[in-house]
Amino acid sequence: MFKEPENHLIVFTIYIVIGVFLLCFIFLALGYMLQRRLLRNHRELEGLIETHNVTIMQVEVQTKQDTLAKVGAELARTVGRKLTQVEGKLTSSLPLINQENIQVAKAAARTLTEAVEELRDTSRSMSSEIVRHYGLKRAIEIELDQLIKYKIFSTDFQFGGEPIFLKPYDELLVFRIIQESVKNAVKHSEGSKIKVFVKFATNCLFVMIEDDGIGYPTNVKPEIGKGLHDIHQRVRMLNGSYEFLKSDGALFKLSVPLTEENILLEPIIRPEIIIITTEA
Amino acid sequence: MSIHDIMEWFQSSCMILSLVFSLPLINNKKVIKYMQHFYWYSVVACLFVLLKLTSRWFTFPSREVITIIGNYSILFHFIFLSLFILFKVPRQKSTKSLFALFFLVILGTLYCLLTSVDSKQNSLCFAIVNLGLVFFCLVYYSNFFEELPRPKLLQEPSFWVITGIFFCMSTCIPINALHDYLRTDTTLKLEHKKDLFSIAYLSYGSLHLFIIKAYLCSKSPKTT
Known part of the structure; x- marks a missing residue:
């Protein structure tokens, strides 16, 4: 056309x-x-x-972990040994002390024994060995027993669900988070009772820590201190989530997904541990 | 039925369809903010189509009146679409110059319209407006390629609208540029001229198809 x-x-x-x-x-x-x-x-x-960020965080957490363990071991080795020596010498010299000063000397010996005991507990708490050897549940029990032992707090620990074995490093991270939260409750809550609830669900580990203290102030923006920062880092490394809620006191909730990456397929056989608690 | 008639029907159908698709967007708060009032473009386009159809079947309005309305509606077309594009261009130092160009094109178009003596389609106005819109589209694309990549690009209504404008205006520029020359050329047959001008109908029809796609994306909650 x-x-x-x-x-x-x-x-x-x-x-x-x-x-x-x-x-x-x-x-x-x-x-x-x-x-x-x-x-x-x-x-x-x-x-x-x-x-890159995760690697830096892992190194940071690992370094903190190692430093804690080293400081704990060093404390037990040096200061602990010295205190034990002083305690031994004081006890052996008790028969030589006259009647007037014997009560004071006995009280000093008792205080020394307590100090040695506290130091040992602190050192144990700082070390990661307790979680590695005895597992998460027992480690939490031991941690809470410290509070009862020194009459700081009364505790209530509940463990639910079918236990799943986490990889040692992840188990340690969960323990450190619980430890830090309990420490926060003791330091800031002004309460007298702390409840810890750990539950293994099918695909998730839930942790709840509740105290009967004053709770979180609602009108003040919470400051991110070192403890909270550490919790945040560890939760991030576990790919979990956490929240702080206000109940009667304060409530901390943590959930960690259980995946093939963080659980052990074969269980770890661990010895039973008996902790002898001495009344203060 | 000639090619010209087919294309004209295609354009009219696309405009009516775009109005139909724009109806769910009216007073709908779930729609993306910048698309909430875009239905006005389809409404005006449809009104114009209705007028054209009425002039075919009845004696009123006459062809001349329709052409004059068409000439002046180009102003609405330009202002509406260029403002849409300019508000999608991120605020930069060049924004002032873009708005200056916008007013310059409006002034130029107004001058051409007011000084025109006959009641024929003012192809110079159309060419200026088309060039202006293509330039704004290029500014949008240049900003858009410099920005961070957008993961859901094909679900952004603005991308579809502006792409439609870009295609439509680019293909219309040669037609409008040669419009007056071809119209006055006596060696060409009228039906061939009409067939050539029907390319513009095809372009405007396609623009409305792109606008329909944009309407469909506006309703999706993923795009918010």
């Missing part, structure tokens, strides 16, 4: 229109491909940053 010479202009115009359309299409297609590539690079970069 457009073969006549006078219609060449129309054909030319049609070609221009088609050309413009194709140019626009190519421009957009290239732009879209560029966006996709940028998106892929951006995601890769984000992934690298995340891996």
Whole structure:
């Protein structure tokens, strides 16, 4: 239909229109491909940053862990030994002390015994060995027993669900989170009772720590202290979540997903431990 | 039925369809904010189509009146779409110059409309407006490619609207640029001229198809 010479202009115009359309299409297609590539690079970069942050966090937590264990062991080795020696010498010299000063000397010996005991408990609590050897449940019991032993708090510990063996490092992280929360409750709650509830569900580990203290102030923005920072880091490493709620006192809730990455398929056989608590 | 008629029907159907698809967006708070009032574009386009159809079947309004309305509606078309694009362009130092260009195009269009003596389609106005809109689209794309990548690009209504404008206006520029020349060329047959001008109908129809896609994306909660 457009073969006549006078219609060449129309054909030319049609070609221009088609050309413009194709140019626009190519421009957009290239732009879209560029966006996709940028998106892929951006995601890769984000992934690298995340891996980098997690690695730094892991190193930080591991270093803290090692430092704690070393300080605990060193305390028990040096100060503990010295105190034990002083205690031994004082006890052996008791028959030589005259009647007037014997009561004071006996009281001093008793205080020394308590100090040695407290130091040993602190050292044990700082070490990760207790979790590795006796497991999470027993480690929590021992930690809470300290509060009863020194008449700081009364405790209520409940353990529910079918226990699942976590990998040692993850178990230690959970223990440290509980330890830190309990420590926070003791330091800030002004209460007298603390409840710890640990439950293993099918795909998740739930932990609840509740005290009967003053709770969290509602009108003041909570400050992120070192303890909270540590909790946050450890929860992040476990890929879990946590929240602080206000009940009668304060309530801390932690949930950790149980995946193939953090559970052990074969159970660890652990010895039974008997903790002898001495009344203060 | 000639190609011209088919294309005209295609354009009219697309405009009516876009109005139909815009109806669920009216007073709908779940719709993305910038798309909440976009239905006005479809409403005005549909009104114009209705007027054109009425002029075919009845003697009123006459062809001349329709052409004059069409010439002046290009102002609404430009202001509405360019403001839509400009508000989607991130605020930068160049925003002032973009708005200056916007007013310049409006002034140029107004001048062409007011100085035009005949009641024919003012293709110069159309060409200026098309160029202005294509330029704004390019500004949008340049900003958009410099920004952080968007993971849900194909679900963004603004992307579909602006892509539609870009395609439509780009393909209309050659037609509008040659419109007056072709119209006055006596060697060409009228039916061939009409067939050539029907490309514009195809472009405007496609623009409304893109707008329909944008309406469909606006309703999706994922895009918020």
